[in-house]
Amino acid sequence: PVTKANSLAVLHLRRESLISTILREDDPHDPDSAADNVVNTRFGSFPHSTLLNQPWGAQILASKVDTGSRGRKPAGGKKRKRGEDGGGEDDGATPTAAGAAPSPKPIEAASSGFIHILPPTPETWSMSLPHRTQVVYTPDYSYILQRLRVRPGGVVIEAGAGSGSFTHAAARAVFNGYPPEQDGEEPVEELKFQRSQRQFGRVYSYEFHAPRAAQLGRELVEHGLDSIVRVTHRDVYQDGFNLPCQEADSLPAAAAAAGHRGDNDGAASPSAASKTSPRATAVFLDLPAPERALKHLTRTGTPSSPSPLHPRRTVHLCAFVPCIEQVQRAVAALRQFGWVEVSMAELAQRRLEVRRERVGLAEEGVRGGSAVAKDVDEAVQRLREVEARQKVYHDKQGKKKGETGADGEEGVEGEKVGKSGQKETAKQRRIAAKKDMQAERKLWKEGRVTHRPEQELKTHTSYLVFATMPVAWSEEDEKRMEEKYPVGK
Ligand code: SAM
Incomplete structure (x- = not known):
C-alpha cells in the first residue's frame, strides 16, 4: 500500500509526462547520498526521503533542496527532446530513472509544484522508461x-x-x-x-x-x-x-x-x-x-x-x-x-475530444457563438431559424414596451423603469433580455456535437x-x- 525503498516508483507530473525512479534511502555514512537521491522536475525537486513510505497515489509537494555547486554529469546525458524519449512532452525533467544521477545544476528553491506518486505498471513504465529503441506502446x-x-x-x-x-x-x-x-x-x-x-x-x-x-x-x-x-x-x-x-x-x-x-x-x-x-x-x-x-x-x-x-x-x-x-x-x-x-x-x-458547439448564436450577436454552415441549404435553413427566433424575441420586447410605456420611463443617465418597477441601466436591461431569451430556449440542446482528434498519441x-x-x-x-x-x- 505504500512506497518502499529500493523499489520502482513512477512520478506523475501530468498526463504523458512521467518519470520512473528507484527510490533510495539516504545513506547516513555518505554525505552525498541525500543530494543524489533527488528527482528534479520543472515542478520542483523531490528528494526520495519525501517519496518514501507514501501511500500510492499520494500528492507530494516539491521541496526546497540545496545541492550547492556540486556539478555532476547526469548519467542520462542530454535532456529529453519533445517526441524523442519518455513521456513525449518536454517536461523539463532530467531523467533519473533506474538510478541515473540528478541534474548537475544547483537546484532552485521550488516548493510550489507537486507530483503524484504512482505504482509502476507496464503502462506507466512504457511512458517513462529510458528509451534505447522505438518501443511498443x-x-x-x-x-x-x-x-x-x-x-x-x-x-x-x-x-x-x-x-x-x-x-x-x-x-x-x-x-x-x-x-x-x-x-x-x-x-x-x-x-x-x-x-x-x-x-x-x-x-x-x-x-x-x-x-x-x-x-x-x-x-x-x-x-x-x-x-x-x-x-x-x-x-x-x-x-x-x-x-x-x-x-x-x-x-x-x-x-x-x-x-x-x-x-x-x-x-x-x-x-x-x-x-x-x-x-x-x-x-x-x-x-x-x-x-x-x-x-x-x-x-x-x-x-x-x-x-x-x-x-x-x-x-x-x-x-x-x-x-x-x-x-x-x-x-x-x-x-x-x-x-x-x-x-x-x-x-x-x-483520442477524440467531443463537445457540443453552439450554432446560430453568433448571428444573433451573442458572444462566444460560432457557426459554420455545411452548405448553402444549411445556411439558408439556419438563417430562417435565426430570423424566426429574432421575430419572437422582438415581438416579445414590443409587448413589454407596450406594458411599460413607449420606451420605459426615462430616469437619470439613460435609466428606465424595468419590468420589476425598479430603475435599470441599459446594461441591466440587456442582461435581463438575454436571460429571458435563454430561459425560452434550451441552450444545452442547441448546436452540433463535434469532435476533434488529439494531435499526438503515443503509438x-x-x-x-x-x-x-x-x-x-x-x-x-x-x-x-x-x-x-x-x-x-
Ligand atoms: N519491442 C521493443 C520494445 O517494446 O521496447 C522494441 C524492439 S526494437 C524496435 C527492435 C530490436 O530488435 C532492437 O533492439 C534490435 O537490436 C533488435 N534486433 C534486431 N535484429 C535482431 C536479431 N537478429 N536478433 C535479435 N534482436 C534483434
Missing part, C-alpha cells in the same frame, strides 16, 4: 497480447527485446498471480497447486544488441521480474530460439522447483536434448526483418534441437512490421513455414501481421483418435 501491446491469447501461465517468445516495453506487458500477462517462492518460505496451497500444474508463465526475450540485453536484464531484476522473463543475448536470425540445456538448469528457484520448462502439460523433460525448447504458446517479433526468423519457428525439430513452439498447443504469432513491402515478405514466409490464418491489422487509435504506426500455427497432428494422433472415437459409433 500500450495501444499496440494491449491489442497484440489479446490477439495472441496470452494469459496467465502462457509462454511468450519475444524478439527483439529493445527497450523492454513489450516485455513488461507480456510479463504481466503471463504471470499467474503467485509470487516466486522465497527462500525458506512455506508455499500456500494454491501456490503448490499452480506449481504442480506447472502453470508458471514465462517470457523468453531475445536481443541482438549486447548493451540493450544487459540493461533490460538489470531492469528486470530491479523490477522483480527476473523469475518470469529470461533475456538472452542472441541473433535470432542465425541462432533461433532454443536455449542451451545448462540454461534450463539455471531457471530461477520457483520455476526450477516445479520442473518448469515453459509447458503446461507435463511433457517429457528435454534434458536429453542438447537444446531446450521454450515451448512457446505465443510469439511476438519486433525485428527489422521478421521473415528471417521464421525458419526457426516451425513444427519440425530434432531431438537435439526441438521446435521452440509448444507441440500440443496452437501457437499464435504477431510480427510488428513498419512498411507494407515488409508485410508482403513476412506473409510469404509465414505461408512457406506452415502458418495459417494470416491476417494484417493497423492500429490507428485516436508506433506499424502493421501488425498475425498468424496461427495449428497443433501438430501426426498419423499416430489420427489413429489414437480413431480408436477413441470409432467412425459410425
Whole structure:
C-alpha cells in the first residue's frame, strides 16, 4: 500500500509526462547520498526521503533542496527532446530513472509544484522508461497480447527485446498471480497447486544488441521480474530460439522447483536434448526483418534441437512490421513455414475530444457563438431559424414596451423603469433580455456535437501481421483418435 525503498516508483507530473525512479534511502555514512537521491522536475525537486513510505497515489509537494555547486554529469546525458524519449512532452525533467544521477545544476528553491506518486505498471513504465529503441506502446501491446491469447501461465517468445516495453506487458500477462517462492518460505496451497500444474508463465526475450540485453536484464531484476522473463543475448536470425540445456538448469528457484520448462502439460523433460525448447504458446517479433526468423519457428525439430513452439498447443504469432513491402515478405514466409490464418491489422487509435458547439448564436450577436454552415441549404435553413427566433424575441420586447410605456420611463443617465418597477441601466436591461431569451430556449440542446482528434498519441504506426500455427497432428494422433472415437459409433 505504500512506497518502499529500493523499489520502482513512477512520478506523475501530468498526463504523458512521467518519470520512473528507484527510490533510495539516504545513506547516513555518505554525505552525498541525500543530494543524489533527488528527482528534479520543472515542478520542483523531490528528494526520495519525501517519496518514501507514501501511500500510492499520494500528492507530494516539491521541496526546497540545496545541492550547492556540486556539478555532476547526469548519467542520462542530454535532456529529453519533445517526441524523442519518455513521456513525449518536454517536461523539463532530467531523467533519473533506474538510478541515473540528478541534474548537475544547483537546484532552485521550488516548493510550489507537486507530483503524484504512482505504482509502476507496464503502462506507466512504457511512458517513462529510458528509451534505447522505438518501443511498443500500450495501444499496440494491449491489442497484440489479446490477439495472441496470452494469459496467465502462457509462454511468450519475444524478439527483439529493445527497450523492454513489450516485455513488461507480456510479463504481466503471463504471470499467474503467485509470487516466486522465497527462500525458506512455506508455499500456500494454491501456490503448490499452480506449481504442480506447472502453470508458471514465462517470457523468453531475445536481443541482438549486447548493451540493450544487459540493461533490460538489470531492469528486470530491479523490477522483480527476473523469475518470469529470461533475456538472452542472441541473433535470432542465425541462432533461433532454443536455449542451451545448462540454461534450463539455471531457471530461477520457483520455476526450477516445479520442473518448469515453459509447458503446461507435463511433457517429457528435454534434458536429453542438447537444446531446450521454450515451448512457446505465443510469439511476438519486433525485428527489422521478421521473415528471417521464421525458419526457426516451425513444427519440425530434432531431438537435439526441438521446435521452440509448444507441440500440443496452437501457437499464435504477431510480427510488428513498419512498411507494407515488409508485410508482403513476412506473409510469404509465414505461408512457406506452415502458418495459417494470416491476417494484417493497423492500429490507428485516436483520442477524440467531443463537445457540443453552439450554432446560430453568433448571428444573433451573442458572444462566444460560432457557426459554420455545411452548405448553402444549411445556411439558408439556419438563417430562417435565426430570423424566426429574432421575430419572437422582438415581438416579445414590443409587448413589454407596450406594458411599460413607449420606451420605459426615462430616469437619470439613460435609466428606465424595468419590468420589476425598479430603475435599470441599459446594461441591466440587456442582461435581463438575454436571460429571458435563454430561459425560452434550451441552450444545452442547441448546436452540433463535434469532435476533434488529439494531435499526438503515443503509438508506433506499424502493421501488425498475425498468424496461427495449428497443433501438430501426426498419423499416430489420427489413429489414437480413431480408436477413441470409432467412425459410425
Ligand atoms: N519491442 C521493443 C520494445 O517494446 O521496447 C522494441 C524492439 S526494437 C524496435 C527492435 C530490436 O530488435 C532492437 O533492439 C534490435 O537490436 C533488435 N534486433 C534486431 N535484429 C535482431 C536479431 N537478429 N536478433 C535479435 N534482436 C534483434
